[in-house]
Amino acid sequence: MTSELLNEFTFFVLAVFVGIEVISKVPTMLHTPLMSGTNAIHGIILVGALVIAANANSPVTVILGFLAVVLATTNVVGGFVVTDRMLEMFKGRQAATKTPEAAKTK
């Protein structure tokens, strides 16, 4: 095992534990936004897509690179925007907690 591979493997194992630990207590109502948020994060594959697209020098690599960039960008942009739309609704609900008292004082 080269030292670079060993380093990468170390990061991998540590990230597994961090990934599990960091979301261990999540309420049910946040399951879907969290799924959608992690979905946006794996859009980091765009970094990989950029690497192969930048080096494209044959018809095959041009096609592969182009498709990879399109798909990965869709994943990143769509993922973050749709997560924000979901969470926007939750913010609305927190504002709503104040309205009943306001209504009663009228």
Next chain:
Amino acid sequence: MTTLYALAYLLAAVLFILGLKQLSSPRTARNGNYTAAAGMIIALAATVPQLHFTSAGAIIVLIGVIVGGGVGTIGARQVKMTAIPQMVALFNGAGGGAAALVAVAELLRFGSHPPINEALPSVFSIVIGSVSFAGSLVAFAKLQELMTGTPITYPGQQVVNGLIAAAIIGFVIAVLAIASIPFSFLSLMVLALILGVAFVLPIGGADMPVVISLLNAFTGLAVAASGFTLNNFSLIVAGTLVGASGSLLTKLMSDAMGRSLGNVLFGAFGQVRTAAGAAAGKEGRRVRTSSIEDLATLLAYSRRVIIVPGYGLAVAQAQHAVRELADLLEKKGVEVNYAIHPVAGRMPGHMNVLLAEANVPYEQLKEMDEINDDFKDADVVLVVGANDVVNPAARNTPGSPIYGMPILNADQAKNIVFMKRSMRPGFAGIDNDLLYDPKTIMLFGDAKDSLTKLVNAVKAA
């Protein structure tokens, strides 16, 4: 300079972790999404200066980012709230597809005899990425009702799936040991796509959120594998974070349904016959209906009313109408609460989001554990477009696909009113005995329509 880029990737990784942490608490969730997005921007900004673009490369990157960005933004902005789960599936499939393509391009670069430590993660990424891509598309089709939401099974299905998996393993060995010529890894990709379809077909539409979550974790792992091939730290860390947290989330989601993950994924096999037999036996049973006016009187002179919202509420966009009815009843001195089942609708939190949009007071939304003991004191339970989450079969009928799922105790109330479009079974595809209960009154029609009529009738009562 290299150090600077490495530090930027480290910062991005830290922001992803903080973002995930914030996303798991309601108070900070929205900021968590911004934190993660900031990490993404930093990772991308650190990548671009390191690249040496060919002229063709520069053009395809530019056009690709514009096209992908446009599709992503428009898709995410235009999608209706009810259709968000399938949108997430599509975006996830896009990521899985991208990971597989990146791996293919890398294998091509290494030629016919790639070093094993590059080839192994590449084939992993091709297989898992393709399964995620195809599986997500099937999940999308099921939720969008482009195809039937009921499990699709046929005799010998497990044997066929096993053969596909075996063929994949064969090609993986061929790529690694003999030669990674285009024929071998293209076949691998096609087989993995078929496996992705075959994997999701036998799973019912109601279980799709769990499947999407699992495929989401798959894509994370495929991305991490691509990171090993490209020797890119940010891909390894971010992909692995998603793979690990996504796996845990998948387990949490199936737990919320009171089922094991294995039961969700493979439960359909052999259950088709029992479900069909049970449905046949219920033909010809009578249900009770009533006039809107009678129902309005019943509601207006109740002391406690519990509303159980479900997917039908989302479809009919009836959240404002239901709130209007609740407000009206409260003015008449009726105590109104909403009982939110963890998996009501088609994604956890679906109902909270919808009712929040209609400004329903937060304290009226009760989680299942909080309200389940109050049903026996309720005069009326108003079930608006929900079905499986109040189906007593989950408690009483071993062998039912939903047996063991925690349900709302709507059957303990003095009166149960079902607003449904038809007698069609719910998304899990099973009949509901509660519909035939003598205490139950059916109100057929679009939920928004029925609620509006009910509001007018209560005003008159």
